[in-house]
Amino acid sequence: MTRHPFDAALALTAEPPSRWHGRTSEDYWNMVSPYGGITAAAMMQAMLDQPERRGSPLSFTINYIAPIEVGHYVIETELVRANRSSQHWQIRLSQGPRVLALAIAICALRRDTWSHVEAARPAVPPPDQCPPAPPRKATGFLQRYEFRIVRGTPFAENPDSLSYVWVSDVPPRPLDFASLTAFCDSFLPRIFLRRPEFVPIGTVSINIYFHAGEEVLAGHGAAPLLTVAQAQAFSDGHFDHQGQVWGGAGGDTLLATTQQLVWYKE
Amino acid sequence: MTRHPFDAALALTAEPPSRWHGRTSEDYWNMVSPYGGITAAAMMQAMLDQPERRGSPLSFTINYIAPIEVGHYVIETELVRANRSSQHWQIRLSQGPRVLALAIAICALRRDTWSHVEAARPAVPPPDQCPPAPPRKATGFLQRYEFRIVRGTPFAENPDSLSYVWVSDVPPRPLDFASLTAFCDSFLPRIFLRRPEFVPIGTVSINIYFHAGEEVLAGHGAAPLLTVAQAQAFSDGHFDHQGQVWGGAGGDTLLATTQQLVWYKE
Numbered sequence: 001m002t003r004h005p006f007d008a009a010l011a012l013t014a015e016p017p018s019r020w021h022g023r024t025s026e027d028y029w030n031m032v033s034p035y036g037g038i039t040a041a042a043m044m045q046a047m048l049d050q051p052e053r054r055g056s057p058l059s060f061t062i063n064y065i066a067p068i069e070v071g072h073y074v075i076e077t078e079l080v081r082a083n084r085s086s087q088h089w090q091i092r093l094s095q096g097p098r099v100l101a102l103a104i105a106i107c108a109l110r111r112d113t114w115s116h117v118e119a120a121r122p123a124v125p126p127p128d129q130c131p132p133a134p135p136r137k138a139t140g141f142l143q144r145y146e147f148r149i150v151r152g153t154p155f156a157e158n159p160d161s162l163s164y165v166w167v168s169d170v171p172p173r174p175l176d177f178a179s180l181t182a183f184c185d186s187f188l189p190r191i192f193l194r195r196p197e198f199v200p201i202g203t204v205s206i207n208i209y210f211h212a213g214e215e216v217l218a219g220h221g222a223a224p225l226l227t228v229a230q231a232q233a234f235s236d237g238h239f240d241h242q243g244q245v246w247g248g249a250g251g252d253t254l255l256a257t258t259q260q261l262v263w264y265k266e
Numbered sequence: 267m268t269r270h271p272f273d274a275a276l277a278l279t280a281e282p283p284s285r286w287h288g289r290t291s292e293d294y295w296n297m298v299s300p301y302g303g304i305t306a307a308a309m310m311q312a313m314l315d316q317p318e319r320r321g322s323p324l325s326f327t328i329n330y331i332a333p334i335e336v337g338h339y340v341i342e343t344e345l346v347r348a349n350r351s352s353q354h355w356q357i358r359l360s361q362g363p364r365v366l367a368l369a370i371a372i373c374a375l376r377r378d379t380w381s382h383v384e385a386a387r388p389a390v391p392p393p394d395q396c397p398p399a400p401p402r403k404a405t406g407f408l409q410r411y412e413f414r415i416v417r418g419t420p421f422a423e424n425p426d427s428l429s430y431v432w433v434s435d436v437p438p439r440p441l442d443f444a445s446l447t448a449f450c451d452s453f454l455p456r457i458f459l460r461r462p463e464f465v466p467i468g469t470v471s472i473n474i475y476f477h478a479g480e481e482v483l484a485g486h487g488a489a490p491l492l493t494v495a496q497a498q499a500f501s502d503g504h505f506d507h508q509g510q511v512w513g514g515a516g517g518d519t520l521l522a523t524t525q526q527l528v529w530y531k532e
Contacts, residue, residue, distance in 0.1 A: 080368055083331075083332065106329055110502035117501070236379060257506055259525055
């Protein structure tokens with residue numbers, strides 16, 4: 001059986017105690033750099049694979065510094081501090097002396113507590129009733145995702161930037177924390193939902209809060225995830241969005257909430 | 267004229283090139299540690315005061331690791347990388363060998379572009395028509411803020427956790443990036459808007475995107491800020507919220523959007 005392109009892209013070679021060697025993947029290439037989601041996923045995976053890692057990801061924030069060039073890169077993880085129930089990590093990706101992405105993350109033991117999901121999952125048709133969007137590009141990472149758009153027309157002047165989209169890996173792949181991290185960058189840039197023309201954009205920061213543990217992710221399998229996102233402000237060359245990722249065995253569990261800040265040209 | 271307690275709390279002594287010495291402030295003390303907002307503000311201020319800093323804050327993420335004890339602390343800033351128009355910073359606060367808070371931030375030059383605020387400022391009565399909430403505590407940081415609650419009753423089973431609150435420094439103080447950072451931790455913990463009883467809580471991570479520059483903040487002056495926040499999920503011992511801070515000369519500019527993740531006991 002051939003390895004899934006996502007797993008091939010995330011194949012890291014350990015240099016103990018805390019360095020990891022990887023290579024950029026053509027399968028997840030974007031315009032001038034790898035897809036931001038695959039970079040975030042590789043840095044997440046390096047942390048998850050550290051032998052001293054305990055608990056599951058709780059929060060993960062990545063700042064993108066400069067484009068990663070085709071070829072070899074190094075990820076360095078640092079366990080800044082471990083408490084009884086949580087760990088604080090810093091993760092850096094570099095090529096030679098140049099740090100190109102910087103992340104901080106928290107892992108924690110999940111505890112059984114009073115729980116309540118206040119966000120409401122949008123009522124949308126199931127994925128098999130929503131046609132897949134035609135590929136936006138013939139090569140690179142957009143080939144690695146199937147998008148079934150329920151709300152939000154790309155490259156149009158929609159009255160708002162709110163979108164509902166079913167997203168899945170191509171080919172299908174069981175969900176885990178690395179792929180969930182990558183899915184958190186699969187949202188269409190919000191500016192393309194407000195303006196008909198293409199403008200250059202680049203994500204500068206992504207923040208993710210994970211609201212479910214390994215078992216819930218494993219229970220989800222390879223089904224499409226429902227992603228929801230909306231911008232709050234476009235100003236002075238940057239816009240934000242806030243997003244939700246819904247899935248789990250019944251498809252109605254809030255797996256992650258995420259925000260990002262994106263640079264745009266004009 | 268006496269120095270404002272906020273400025274006294276943020277009085278840092280430089281140890282060039284990149285270390286800053288500070289002391290915890292009784293005025294901004296919380297239960298077992300300084301108010302998280304003042305810690306974030308001190309780390310922001312250290313970055314702002316670095317002579318090589320260019321541009322204004324664009325994103326700021328802080329992870330709280332362990333309580334800061336009364337007394338001296340050190341803040342270390344690192345300019346991880348500077349591009350033509352942006353800077354990537356890392357900031358650590360420690361006492362002795364123990365790192366207690368970890369932040370990453372981006373500063374950038376603001377550019378004149380197509381802009382649009384998609385979020386809607388809630389229609390609320392002006393601050394002078396909303397009575398100040400009685401102080402929740404007789405000492406510490408809660409004395410340093412005045413809260414005028416428009417929506418959301420603390421320690422009650424509200425149908426949702428959405429709150430609108432006018433917040434200002436006590437005594438009034440002109441807004442700047444350090445105080446805006448601190449205001450981003452002034453939201454009532456969302457669990458106290460869903461459950462009537464007190465439970466121990468602690469913020470573990472805050473993310474802030476700044477949507478306005480120095481001039482807009484300076485134009486705001488010392489007027490109350492309108493803060494909006496709502497939780498998305500309470501699960502497995504942690505809850506999130508997403509928040510907005512509205513202000514500016516007319517009071518209707520979205521100054522910052524912010525999210526946080528909070529640990530809770532049961």
